[in-house]
Amino acid sequence: MPSVAQTLIDGLRREGVTHVFGIPGTQNLALLDVIRETPEMRFILTRHEQGAAFMAYGYARAGQRPAVVTATEGPGVTNMATPFGAAYRGNVPLIGINGLQEEWLREKDASQEMDQITFFKPITKWAYSITGPDKAQEALRKAFRTALAEPPGPVHLEASTAIYRAEVEAETQSPQQYRASVLPEVAGSCLDQAAALLATAERPVILAGSGVLRERTSAELIAFAERHNIPVAPLQFSPDAFPTSHPLALGPLGRNGWNSANRVVKQADVIVAVGARMDLFSTTFKHGLIREEATLIHQAASVDPIGTVFPVDVAAVGSTPSFLAGLSARLDGQQWNWVDVAAEVTRWEEERQALIDPSAEPIQPPFVADVLRRTLPKGGIMVVDAGNAGKHVRQHFVSHAPDTYMFIDNWAAVGAGFPTALGAALARPDVPVLAVQGDMGFMCNIGELETAVREKIKLVAVVINDQGLGNERAFQDAHYDGRHFAVDYHNPDFGVLARVFGAHGEQVTRPGDLEAAMQRAFAANGPAVVDVMIDKHHLAPVLFKA
Structure with a gap:
């Protein structure tokens, strides 16, 4: 036996x-x-x-x-x-x-x-x-x-x-x-209620959550949005649930999201949350981005996330495909044309470009984020660690396909980015993978660089190096009168250290050298590390939790 x-x-x-x-x-x-x-x-x-x-x-x-x-x-x-x-x-x-x-x-x-x-x-x-x-x-x-x-x-x-x-x-x-592989459908009565409310909307918006990714229904959501011409804002933890490059995409909602999404969602009178779990970073848990008087239709595959943050007008529990198909059938081709999405996104792109100074030395984080956006091959996966570095990068990320972005949802564990990216690269070895983290985050699990070399895991790890804890510096600036304490330390040259491990590695100190360094890293035959020395005083805004 x-x-x-x-x-x-x-x-x-x-x-x-x-x-x-x-x-x-x-x-x-x-x-x-x-x-x-x-x-x-x-x-x-x-x-x-x-x-x-x-x-x-x-x-x-x-x-x-x-x-x-x-x-x-x-x-x-x-x-x-x-x-x-x-x-x-x-x-x-x-x-x-x-x-x-x-x-x-x-x-x-x-x-x-x-x-x-x-x-x-x-x-x-x-x-x-x-x-x-x-x-x-x-x-x-x-x-x-x-x-x-x-x-x-x-x-x-x-x-x-x-x-x-x-x-x-x-x-x-x-x-x-011994286990089910098909989710139950949304009840017809819920679909009737949702359709009746949405049909009366003047300014509808769709919020796309991680359930769209888990159920692999991004294509169905795109078709629904296109058929009814409703703008879509993915939530902060799932910006790839709806491609931000799509003409109806407002970009991710919330802190470190896109201003185009934040401005438009504030105007919405009916919000359709699809596969959504309302998170702190997307909504701040307050009636700011989502108006108190807005009607909320909330669909999820289980009851758990519904009504936990905002009261709902319709709770639609069941599979995302059944919700989108049933709702669309009841709307009978109705369309909306209340906002110029392209103009809003263009306005945000101009605001975003104004944050970028390609000649500043020390290098500024928004410039790094912009270079990463441009050099990550289309369809590549970006894994973003927690902290100051991730806040900058999230504003500049553009998604073209589902399952191309990862953040440690609702946990923000500094140090998770690099090993998480290694796992992603093993799951999808044919796709370029980029891990973005700060210097503290990289040091937390730097031993796994040996794992990457030994297992021949191909990915690029960018260290946005401010020689300290940038997120905590920002909190101390905002709430402790700039009294910095226990946020500064010294780092090794991560490019040299990567080469000691047997990986490709280099350090970048001048902005003009970054794009070429990224191209070399993506061309490397194995793991690569790019250590980018940035201006430690350039901090992302904070959201105080007290």
């Missing part, structure tokens, strides 16, 4: 899993021993468990499919807390299959022993300890069922070596036998 570990890996194979991320330890070696004999499954050994889980996060986001990570017990799993929290807040189906101290050693103050289930409960949809060999395969099925159910999210499974190595009868259920 096969071992429990063998049946779990076989279950992953039936789910189409081809990559597993992690670090071996005494209590997960049985899993890795099976993976070693599974040629269709690639194990990505990382330098830290946080890097492994963020790579899995990026892999899941870029590929719109679940990703698997493994670590040993105790410090192995605690090192994954931040990316699991990111996956929980960002609705990313991340599945951890981890180690657990042997039963006979528990509650005896053994090394690395802890209550891992209680630890994971606040940052997972489900955390489960496999108590016996006969429970393992059903646990894996439930893990996928739970992780992929709307809203998706992370799951933690754990077992000891004794259980992983125990023999058990194999169960060979296919995924179609």
Whole structure:
């Protein structure tokens, strides 16, 4: 009979899993021993468990499919807390299959022993300890069922070596036998209400959220917007849900979004939020960008995000395709022509260009953001880390296709950008990938540069280097009378450091050298790092949370 570990890996194979991320330890070696004999499954050994889980996060986001990570017990799993929290807040189906101290050693103050289930409960949809060999395969099925159910999210499974190595009868259920793959449709009564309200609108706007990406319905949303001539503003965490290069695109809404979107959405009398979760950065959780008197039609695949921030007039729960098709059929070709989208976007582009000084030394962040926009090949993926650097870049990003942008949604974990981008590059190796982060963010997981070199992962990492914590400098300027404290430090030359690791690397100090450096980086045959020294006093505006 096969071992429990063998049946779990076989279950992953039936789910189409081809990559597993992690670090071996005494209590997960049985899993890795099976993976070693599974040629269709690639194990990505990382330098830290946080890097492994963020790579899995990026892999899941870029590929719109679940990703698997493994670590040993105790410090192995605690090192994954931040990316699991990111996956929980960002609705990313991340599945951890981890180690657990042997039963006979528990509650005896053994090394690395802890209550891992209680630890994971606040940052997972489900955390489960496999108590016996006969429970393992059903646990894996439930893990996928739970992780992929709307809203998706992370799951933690754990077992000891004794259980992983125990023999058990194999169960060979296919995924179609234990989890649904089709979402229910929006009720006709909800569609009737939504159509009646939208038909009376004078100034409608569509807000596009991450559900559009998860359900792969960007094409349907484009068709709906075009048929009814309604402008679209994607939310801040999903600017690629509706291409910002489209004639009806207002650009992303909110702080560090596009002024074209912010101005137009303020005028809307009816807002149709499609696949949307209202986030702080997009809406500020106040009636500023979304007027209090505006009618809100909110569609989502689950009840969770509806009404959590703004009261709704219609709550449409169900699949995005059914909502768009049903609503369009009831509108019977009705069109609107209340705003000149092209003029609004042109006005914003002029404002944006005014922020750029291509000759300023030290280099200014808006110039860097503009160069990155121009040099990232069309259809390439941009992964943006949290912090001052990301705020500048988000204003200048232009999307042409879905699944081409990533931010650590609703978590803002500094240091996530680089490993997340590595995961994205593994999920879609035929697409250029650009990771943008500050110097603090890059240092958080710089060890994964060795992983990138060893695994031959091709991507470009740009370090927007202000030699400190720019976001906190901005907060101290705005709210502490400019009293800077604990925000400055010294960095190595990241270009030189990249070459020490075996990657392509260079440092840029003059604005005229940046575009050529980016072209060389994208042409490199492997990972590349471009260290851009910027003006540390050029800070993005803050949104005070107190």
